[in-house]
Structures are given as C-alpha cells and as structure tokens.
C-alpha cells in the first residue's frame with residue numbers, strides 16, 4: 001500500500017502529458033481493492049485512499065511544475081534533482097499523512113495521530129526507494145546495454161540475500177538484511193552506475209518493507225515506535241546518500257567524456273585534432289611488434305587556397321567536412337584519422353597487410369579525385385595528393401611522419417592528384433595507376 005504512492009507518481013510523471021483524472025481514479029482503485037480484501041473498515045478505507053490520492057496528486061503537481069529536467073526532458077540526469085524530489089514531495093507527504101491520520105483520529109477516536117509520523121516516514125522512504133527507480137529505469141537500462149555480465153554480477157549478491165530472507169520468515173533477518181545490503185549499495189554507488197544503485201536501493205526497500213510487514217510494530221508502544229522511526233530515517237538517509245553519490249559520479253563521467261571529446265576532436269570536421277592524433281599514433285606505434293605492419297599516410301587537398309579565394313571560406317569549410325566524410329567511408333574500422341594542419345590530414349593504418357595499405361591509399365586518392373564533391377547540391381571538382389611511409393621496426397612517430405611528409409612533397413612536385421610511397425633508399429616511385437591532373 002505505502003509503495004503505491006511513489007510508484008504511481010513515478011508512472012504519472014513518466015507518461016506526462018497524457019495524464020488525466022482517469023489515471024488518478026485508477027490509482028484510487030488500486031488502493032481501495034487491497035484494503036477491502038484485507039477486511040479494513042469501509043470508512044477507514046475511504047479516508048486512507050483519499051489521503052493517498054491527494055498525496056499522489058500533490059506530489060505529481062509539485063514535481064511536474066517545479067522540478068528541473070535536463071534539455072531532453074529526462075529525469076534523474078542532474079545532481080540536484082535528487083534532493084529536489086525530496087524537498088518538493090514534502091508538502092504532499094505532510095498534507096497526505098496529516099489528513100489520513102487526522103481523519104482516522106476524528107472518526108475512530110483512537111490514537112491514530114502518532115501514526116501520522118509513520119505515514120510520513122514510510123512515504124519518505126518509498127519516495128527515495130521507488131520514485132528514482134521508476135523515473136530512471138528507461139534511461140539507465142539504455143546506458144547499461146552491452147554490460148549485461150557486470151549487471152548480473154552486481155545484482156547477484158542482492159538477489160541472493162533477497163532469496164535467503166524470503167525463505168527465512170524471521171522479522172529480525174529482514175532488518176539485518178536491509179542493513180547488510182548497505183555496503184553493496186555504497187559499492188554500487190561508487191561505481192557510478194545509476195541503474196544498479198537504484199536496483200540495490202529498491203532491494204533494500206524490499207527488505208525493509210518485509211520487516212515492517214512481518215513486525216508487529218503497529219501494536220508497539222510509542223517509545224518503541226520512535227525506535228522504528230529512527231531505523232527508517234537511517235535507512236532513508238543512507239539510500240539518499242547512495243543515490244546522490246551515484247548521480248554525482250555518473251554526471252562527472254558524462255562531463256569528463258564530453259571534455260575529452262572536445263579536447264581531442266577537431267571542431268570543424270569532428271575527426272582527431274593534431275595533438276590527439278599524435279598521442280594515439282605514438283601509442284599504437286609503441287605497441288607494434290616486428291611482425292606487425294603499419295603505415296602513415298599524409299593527405300593534402302590540391303589548390304585548396306583557390307577554393308577559398310573563389311568560393312569563400314565557408315564553402316571551403318564544407319569541402320573539408322565532405323572530404324573527411326568520404327575518407328571515413330573508405331576507412332576500415334579502428335584506423336586513426338586526424339587533421340594535422342589546415343588542409344592536411346593524416347592516417348595511421350595498422351593491422352592490415354602491406355598490400356591493403358597501398359590499395360587503401362590508392363582507393364582514397366582515386367575515389368576523391370575521380371568524381372566532384374557535392375557541396376550545397378553543386379558539383380565541385382577536387383583532387384588530393386598523398387604520401388605514404390611504411391613503418392619499420394624501432395621507428396618512432398616523428399620519423400614515420402617525416403617520411404610520409406617527404407613522400408607527400410614528392411607527390412605535389414610530380415603534379416598532384418597522386419600518391420607516392422617513401423622509399424628507404426630515398427628514391428620515390430610513382431604508382432602507375434594515377435595520372436597527374438592539370439589544374
């Protein structure tokens with residue numbers, strides 16, 4: 001029963017703006033039926049259901065109007081949204097619990113007022129345990145794709161605990177389980193995985209819920225109720241801390257990958273910039289063994305200054321973008337491609353045979369030179385020149401780059417629209433397949 005409020009608000013928020021009064025009515029029915037089945041008095045059911053539906057409606061209204069969402073309207077994507085939920089749900093929780101417990105007090109003249117404290121505490125716990133899960137699941141499941149083994153391994157300890165405690169019907173075990181699981185939740189939170197953290201927290205909520213169901217706290221004295229209330233507050237605060245840590249870590253990771261993407265990629269073309277290409281190429285070259293093959297190709301657009309001068313810098317930018325798109329289409333996966341100068345680009349081909357390095361260089365130069373690029377629906381003839389140098393054992397990045405540059409220089413000197421291979425005896429050889437263009 002208690003759980004339904006948080007789950008209902010979560011679902012209503014997920015399906016906003018399709019929510020209408022029908023949905024609140026369905027929530028009410030969902031609350032009335034279990035109470036009636038449990039044999040609760042009609043008046044009592046009416047008061048409790050009204051208080052619950054009011055809690056849902058107010059909570060939905062407050063969250064919907066005042067809580068922040070990210071640009072793509074996703075919940076649970078900003079750090080401050082976790083404490084924000086709690087804060088925004090407070091009025092609905094307080095009003096709902098006071099009305100529910102107060103109504104019961106006036107109608108039945110029993111000491112129901114102190115149960116307002118329980119009503120409120122239960123709701124707070126549920127809001128932390130269930131609301132984030134409902135709001136986060138569609139998003140975090142998406143982000144966890146491809147990591148199923150890790151999800152399984154993380155979930156396993158919680159699932160085992162749950163299994164064990166379901167079959168041991170002793171209320172103290174449930175309480176112990178909800179405390180024992182806390183290190184697992186902290187571990188999940190520190191891994192920054194929102195999905196697993198919310199899963200762990202909901203497991204914890206389940207243990208705790210079972211403890212409440214199995215325990216006879218409803219008939220305890222006020223001082224014992226206070227003890228139960230303190231345990232609830234501790235569990236609630238721990239769950240909130242874990243959730244906040246997980247959100248903070250996943251936010252930090254997102255920010256970090258955004259920053260490194262901005263730092264490594266060229267603004268205009270999106271491919272690696274000079275520094276990132278050099279770092280990645282140095283790393284690849286250092287990891288090669290003598291049996292592996294690798295080649296550096298430097299590519300330069302022919303007479304690019306003319307494009308800028310005649311058509312403008314903006315068109316020139318579009319040419320660079322389109323050129324990169326075409327090269328990427330020709331490239332096999334995991335090959336490094338970077339912009340190392342204004343209109344100069346570098347490729348590091350590895351894990352291919354010598355033959356295919358040559359074939360690939362030939363393909364790129366021929367493919368781009370043989371058809372005009374289409375820029376703003378207009379054809380624009382463009383040719384490129386390239387220099388290729390094969391890696392030999394022990395060679396460093398700088399030397400390989402210098403050799404490719406020398407071969408490029410030779411290709412330019414030989415009339416452009418062609419590629420040259422650097423020869424270790426310093427003599428350069430023109431491939432027969434390409435005819436130099438006249439521009």
Ligand SMILES: Nc1nc2c(ncn2[C@@H]2O[C@H](COP(=O)(O)OP(=O)(O)OP(=O)(O)O)[C@@H](O)[C@H]2O)c(=O)[nH]1
Nearest residue numbers: 300301302303304305306308313314316317342343
């Ligand atoms: N549109 C645009 N032009 C750029 C960019 N970076 C460099 N350039 C231009 O690229 C041109 C390079 O000119 P040059 O070095 O003379 O080379 P080229 O005209 O291609 O002649 P060759 O390389 O000898 O065939 C210059 O006009 C630069 O302004 C850029 O990001 N966008």
